[in-house]
Amino acid sequence: MKQDSNLPLEYSTETNEMNILGFWIFLGAEIMLFATLFTTYFVYVDRGVGSGPAGSEIFEITPVLIETILLLTSSFTIGLAVHAMRINRVKAMIGFMIVTLLLGAAFISVEVYEFIHYYHVGATLQTSGFTAILLTTLGTHGAHVTLGLFWGIMIIIQICRNGLNARTANKSFIFSLYWHFLDVMWIFIFSFIYLKGMM
Amino acid sequence: MDFLDRFSIPPHDDPMLYASIVAIGLVSIAIVAGVTYFKKWGYLWNEWLTTVDHKRIGIMYIISALLMLFRGGADAVMMRLQTAVPENSFLNAQHYNEVFTTHGVVMIIFMAMAFIIGMMNFVVPLQIGARDVAFPRLNALSFWLYFAGAMLFNISFVVGGSPDAGWTNYYPLAGTEFSEHVGVNYYNWALQISGTGTLMTGINFIVTIMKMRAPGMKLMKMPMFTWSALITNLIIVFAFPVLTIALLLGTFDRQFFTNFFTTTDGGMDMMWANLFWIWGHPEVYILILPAFGIYSQIIATFSERNLYGYKSMVASMVIISLLSFLVWVHHFFTMGQGAVTNSIFSITTMAIAVPTGIKIFNWLLTMWKGKIRFTTPMMYSVAFIPLFTIGGVTGVMLAMASADYQYHNTMFLVAHFHNVIIPGVVFAMIAGLIYYWPKMFGFMLNERIGKYAFWNIVIGFCLAFFPMYITGLNGQARRMYTYSEATGFGPLSMLSFIGALLLAVGFVLIVYNVYYSFRYAPRNVGDDPWNARSLEWATHNPVPEYNFAITPTVQSEEAFWDYKKNGYKLFNGEIKDIHMPNNSGWSIIFAGIFFVFAFFFVFHVWAGVIIAFLGIIGCMIYRSFEKDDGHHIHKEEIEETEKKFGGAE
Numbered sequence: 001m002k003q004d005s006n007l008p009l010e011y012s013t014e015t016n017e018m019n020i021l022g023f024w025i026f027l028g029a030e031i032m033l034f035a036t037l038f039t040t041y042f043v044y045v046d047r048g049v050g051s052g053p054a055g056s057e058i059f060e061i062t063p064v065l066i067e068t069i070l071l072l073t074s075s076f077t078i079g080l081a082v083h084a085m086r087i088n089r090v091k092a093m094i095g096f097m098i099v100t101l102l103l104g105a106a107f108i109s110v111e112v113y114e115f116i117h118y119y120h121v122g123a124t125l126q127t128s129g130f131t132a133i134l135l136t137t138l139g140t141h142g143a144h145v146t147l148g149l150f151w152g153i154m155i156i157i158q159i160c161r162n163g164l165n166a167r168t169a170n171k172s173f174i175f176s177l178y179w180h181f182l183d184v185m186w187i188f189i190f191s192f193i194y195l196k197g198m199m
Numbered sequence: 200m201d202f203l204d205r206f207s208i209p210p211h212d213d214p215m216l217y218a219s220i221v222a223i224g225l226v227s228i229a230i231v232a233g234v235t236y237f238k239k240w241g242y243l244w245n246e247w248l249t250t251v252d253h254k255r256i257g258i259m260y261i262i263s264a265l266l267m268l269f270r271g272g273a274d275a276v277m278m279r280l281q282t283a284v285p286e287n288s289f290l291n292a293q294h295y296n297e298v299f300t301t302h303g304v305v306m307i308i309f310m311a312m313a314f315i316i317g318m319m320n321f322v323v324p325l326q327i328g329a330r331d332v333a334f335p336r337l338n339a340l341s342f343w344l345y346f347a348g349a350m351l352f353n354i355s356f357v358v359g360g361s362p363d364a365g366w367t368n369y370y371p372l373a374g375t376e377f378s379e380h381v382g383v384n385y386y387n388w389a390l391q392i393s394g395t396g397t398l399m400t401g402i403n404f405i406v407t408i409m410k411m412r413a414p415g416m417k418l419m420k421m422p423m424f425t426w427s428a429l430i431t432n433l434i435i436v437f438a439f440p441v442l443t444i445a446l447l448l449g450t451f452d453r454q455f456f457t458n459f460f461t462t463t464d465g466g467m468d469m470m471w472a473n474l475f476w477i478w479g480h481p482e483v484y485i486l487i488l489p490a491f492g493i494y495s496q497i498i499a500t501f502s503e504r505n506l507y508g509y510k511s512m513v514a515s516m517v518i519i520s521l522l523s524f525l526v527w528v529h530h531f532f533t534m535g536q537g538a539v540t541n542s543i544f545s546i547t548t549m550a551i552a553v554p555t556g557i558k559i560f561n562w563l564l565t566m567w568k569g570k571i572r573f574t575t576p577m578m579y580s581v582a583f584i585p586l587f588t589i590g591g592v593t594g595v596m597l598a599m600a601s602a603d604y605q606y607h608n609t610m611f612l613v614a615h616f617h618n619v620i621i622p623g624v625v626f627a628m629i630a631g632l633i634y635y636w637p638k639m640f641g642f643m644l645n646e647r648i649g650k651y652a653f654w655n656i657v658i659g660f661c662l663a664f665f666p667m668y669i670t671g672l673n674g675q676a677r678r679m680y681t682y683s684e685a686t687g688f689g690p691l692s693m694l695s696f697i698g699a700l701l702l703a704v705g706f707v708l709i710v711y712n713v714y715y716s717f718r719y720a721p722r723n724v725g726d727d728p729w730n731a732r733s734l735e736w737a738t739h740n741p742v743p744e745y746n747f748a749i750t751p752t753v754q755s756e757e758a759f760w761d762y763k764k765n766g767y768k769l770f771n772g773e774i775k776d777i778h779m780p781n782n783s784g785w786s787i788i789f790a791g792i793f794f795v796f797a798f799f800f801v802f803h804v805w806a807g808v809i810i811a812f813l814g815i816i817g818c819m820i821y822r823s824f825e826k827d828d829g830h831h832i833h834k835e836e837i838e839e840t841e842k843k844f845g846g847a848e
Contacts (some may be wrong), residue, residue, distance in 0.1 A: 022405075025406065029398055033443060040448070040474070044470075050466075126457055132458055132459055136447070
């Protein structure tokens with residue numbers, strides 16, 4: 001395989017370059033996916049409440065803030081992991097990736113707690129159009145994070161086994177794009193679902 | 200027995216259903232027995248089922264599309280037969296509902312989509328001088344996911360019952376209250392699976408076209424079909440996620456009792472219509488743009504002139520792709536938006552006629568003063584222009600929101616969209632298939648039989664659909680399984696039925712032509728049987744595995760024409776080892792597990808769903824750890840192959 005030493009390892013082969021471009025296009029599709037969910041949410045947020053609770057009655061700021069801090073921090077640590085990769089510090093890179101995944105796991109745990117809370121206050125998937133789209137949007141994001149956790153573990157195992165090479169560097173970089181994307185989506189969820197809902 | 204009851208078909212005491220079950224069973228046994236008898240399992244598995252070659256995947260798409268064409272066509276003939284005379288009792292109301300639903304879904308999703316993606320698969324890498332697509336394995340997965348979705352949709356007919364809420368699947372009709380049996384669950388899952396495959400195709404082809412063009416082929420030097428493929432795939436990537444969500448919410452409504460599209464507890468049934476058409480309208484441009492691309496290739500070739508207005512062709516496609524996302528409300532002008540909303544969407548809809556009109560004039564001007572050769576592909580292209588224009592004009596009629604109150608949900612609408620889809624997409628696909636047939640198989644289809652088929656199809660089309668314009672304006676509603684004699688729709692509907700029969704004869708003739716030409720057509724057609732213009736004709740017929748022995752260097756829009764006539768050099772350098780991807784059974788197994796997953800989900804068999812889900816995870820983990828660097832075809836092998844074709848240039 002041709003390798004160009006002027007480029008970072010993750011871009012060093014033609015296949016790698018195409019993988020990264022392909023993933024960017026995939027993220028474009030993901031933006032459409034979340035945009036559809038957000039649009040549907042905005043349609044239902046006032047008119048789809050029915051006899052169920054409105055957002056302001058069920059949202060709690062504490063778990064949401066904790067989730068936000070956890071996920072934003074994890075986005076920072078995955079950035080550090082890619083930086084460590086660029087300067088070829090494999091141990092530091094793996095460390096930062098593990099921290100990222102732990103923060104992600106913590107995020108999911110708090111989200112599970114949040115969902116249980118919604119269940120107890122009578123906001124289930126079946127309650128109303130509004131609760132259904134709320135839980136579907138949050139759930140889609142949560143499912144993406146969960147998938148990311150397993151994906152990240154696979155990549156860490158492969159780096160431990162094979163070290164840093166064009167293939168593993170490429171995978172790690174693409175994973176970081178994915179993780180940042182989930183963070184951006186969360187910022188939208190935080191602003192337009194929670195903050196707007198609590199105002 | 201309670202467990203098995205769910206798989207039975209809801210009673211409509213119809214002997215035809217049981218006849219179909221027997222027929223499907225017998226055909227399956229015949230296929231398995233045939234392959235075993237001729238000892239072809241190894242060949243089938245090694246050369247086709249596990250292939251990652253874009254040409255073979257393209258051919259498999261096209262074969263599947265043709266199978267679906269006959270399934271959907273049988274549905275169509277049944278509908279025309281039922282409505283041929285007033286008060287007919289050939290099909291009952293429920294059965295008729297199922298037939299028009301499956302006709303629509305099969306034709307759009309599993310026939311037309313598969314056909315255009317098959318064409319893109321076969322042609323695009325050749326047109327840009329690439330070895331394969333960017334992600335060959337993903338490409339195979341796309342195909343098998345599509346195939347799994349198509350099979351899932353088709354077994355609904357005999358296991359559990361077909362969907363019956365129309366291909367648009369509007370709620371609350373598609374909800375559990377009015378459509379109790381599992382049919383719509385099938386609809387949701389079959390479209391979900393094949394839609395995922397289509398999204399992957401979209402990503403794959405954008406990267407292929409952006410990154411893998413032959414040296415010298417700038418974007419504005421790409422052949423027009425490749426341009427249309429690029430724009431189409433961009434639309435796919437931005438439209439299909441909307442369908443994914445719409446189907447997900449529909450699945451939740453039907454299988455987890457949520458209230459997205461219900462009429463209680465904050466549910467809004469119009470939300471489905473909006474989401475469906477935000478995907479659905481771009482979808483019709485996903486179908487038509489590659490067809491435009493095919494016509495551009497064919498008309499230029501058989502007029503022996505370069506395509507008129509290349510830049511305006513590209514620009515009009517870009518404009519169409521943008522406008523396609525801004526017109527979806529015109530599908531339901533009568534469903535309660537205000538006058539302002541309807542007016543805006545009315546104007547955006549009419550605006551699409553402008554870039555489309557530009558394309559029509561460009562094709563006409565390409566033929567102007569050209570040396571026109573009336574081969575079968577060219578005849579389809581020439582028939583397309585006036586017929587499609589009629590369809591376009593009735594489209595502008597429908598686009599007028601206030602007038603639409605007269606046309607909405609009548610046979611006028613049915614006539615309109617068949618008038619754009621059949622001369623637009625179906626003619627293009629048949630023409631493209633005949634045009635690229637020598638490229639695929641190394642021999643030509645018989646022109647004389649092809650022309651008989653053409654006349655049957657064109658006359659059949661006019662007879663089948665033009666009467667519907669009239670009955671529609673007279674108030675015949677679509678999707679009605681029968682009508683009284685007093686309405687006076689009888690004679691025109693009979694005419695329509697005769698047209699449908701002619702169409703059917705035309706398609707049977709095409710199949711006969713394949714058989715006939717396979718038996719009798721000469722095999723030494725050379726590399727350029729049509730005197731063509733673009734790069735895909737610069738390699739051999741049929742195309743060797745590696746496409747081009749030497750990567751071509753492109754200097755102009757019509758690379759192959761300029762190479763033939765103007766002495767531009769196409770192949771610089773010498774033959775080297777070529778790197779190719781490895782075959783893999785992973786894609787078909789992965790898609791097979793998806794099929795099982797969705798099948799169990801349709802029937803709420805949760806144990807099966809969980810096991811299949813673990814299988815999906817297992818496949819993904821396997822793929823993550825797999826190391827596959829492909830293989831090389833050696834220089835000597837290539838030289839030998841090239842010698843067989845008469846030597847490399």
